[in-house]
Amino acid sequence: MYDYGFSVLEQYELTVKSTARTRGGLLCQTDRSPAVLREQRGSGKKLQKQQELLLKLEENGCLVDTFLENKEGELISTDRDGISYTLQRWYEGRECDTRSREQILQAVGMLAGIHKEMKLPTDLSYMEENLNDEYQRHNQELRKIRRFIRKKGPACAFEKEYLKSVEWFLARGELAVNMLRASSYADLREKAKEEGTVCHGEYNQHNVLILKSKTAVTGFSHWCFGIQIGDLYHFMRKILEKSGWNINLAEEMLKTYHRIRPISAEEWENLKIRFTYPEKFWKLSNYYYTHNKAWISEKNTEKLQALIRQKEKWEAFGEQCFKEYNF
Template sequence: MYDYGLSILEQYGLNAESSARTRGALLCRTEKGLVIIREFGGTEKKLQKQQELLEKLSEQGCLVDCYIPNQEGALVTRDRDGIPYTIQQWYEGRECDTRSREDIFRSIRMLAQIHAKMQMPVVEFYVEPSLEDEYQRHNQELKKIRSFIRKKGAVCSFEKLYLATVESFLTAGERTLMELRESDYAGLRKEAIEQGKVCHGEYNQHNVLMLKPGTAVTNFEHWGFDVQISDLYRFMRKILEKYSWDVRIGMDMLRAYHQKKPVTISEWENLRIRFSYPEKYWKLANYYYVHKKTLVSRKNTEKLQNLVRQKENWEYFIRKCFESYPF
């Protein structure tokens, strides 16, 4: 019977009092507290750097999911079948509830706090790609998908809606790329890399745990050296999509972050540019393109319809929230 890594506990001198499957992992209660076992698919070199980052944050009082070395001091342990696993410290808590303003602002403040501490000597290999290159590539992909659908003919609802809306979203994408090139982004990125500023890489509601004594941040696997405001953008976008781009909650999130870690004019301008790019539109189009075209999911079509419905709210949010530097 497949044990999902449970058998490796003996290599840590631990015993499972109870265990339960969770999101892509196995949660175990042991004599030394709660731990999480995950199958490992990354590189051990990056994992070691991630552990250095987590230990630094932990030493400074942050609640993070540090890796636990096995009895031989290794972070990666193989079971009897040679499958690699890791074990991390875990916490009694629940994920951030996006319906709770209190949870949202706790998460924002926590992000600002860890950003202030997340600096390491830079390793060139882990520097995130340029946002300019990313936007240019995405714009080209939107055009490619447009040509593909035109050539074969729009059949399903997704394809028809894409052709009806792509010009508007592509115009926004090309305008945003131009604004990015004319902004201080290059200087902002250069400064972030020179100072070894680290981003979480996937800061969202699933990776923030609400505890009685505090707030824990988990799942740093996508960490990298980059402009840290990108983490704030990702979290805010996820929330704002759920709140139909409510300007008030957007401004409140910005202020909550700024109170803990001041946002410079260049960072604020970069945040505006990131919000101006139709990232969710590109994601839905790209998902359609790389999957079977004969099986366009109803859910994906509904997401595109909802995105188009929210377009005016999105554009209004950008105008109102970024009218002038608010701090």
């Protein structure tokens, strides 16, 4: 019987008191500290670089999910079925509450703090994708989906809503590409390479744990070398979508980050461009195109309809929030 990797725990110098299933792994209460056992799917080389980053953050007082070594001093352990696993330090806390202004700002402050420490010798094989290439590819995909639906004919609410709204969102996508080309993005990217700045890659409310007196950050598996302001954008977008594009909250988030790690005029410009691109529309469209089209999720249709209802508010938010550099 498959044991979810439980047998590999024998390879570690610890005593497991209890286990419970958790998101993406097995939560283990041990005689040392809580830990999470997860199946390892990525490359060992990148995992070693991730551990180097985590240890650096830990040495600077940050609470992060460092990997625990097994008895052989290895980060990866293999069970009797030949499946690879890792064991990471864990923390007893709650995920950041997206309805709590205090916790949101706490998470933003934590992001700014770890960004100041997140630097390693640059390895271009782990450099984030060029944003210009990403935006152009996404725009091409939106056109491809438009052609696909037009050719077969819209047969469900999602497809009908898509065809009614795609031109407006595509125009925003093209605007973002043009803004990016005219911006100092290339200089920002070159500076990131030279300084070896590292991005978390998936900084969201699920990867920020609020403890009694501190904050822990987890989920670094998507780390990359790149422009760190992208992490702030992704966190802000997730929060602001849920708050109806609350500009006062956005300004507080920006000020909180800037107080700890100053936002340059070039980064401010880059944030504006990122908030111009219709990323959520592309995500919903891509999910539709890459999944079973015989049954379209009602939830996805509702998300698309909500996005369309908010499109003018989202557009106005970007223009008002980033009208001028405030620092």
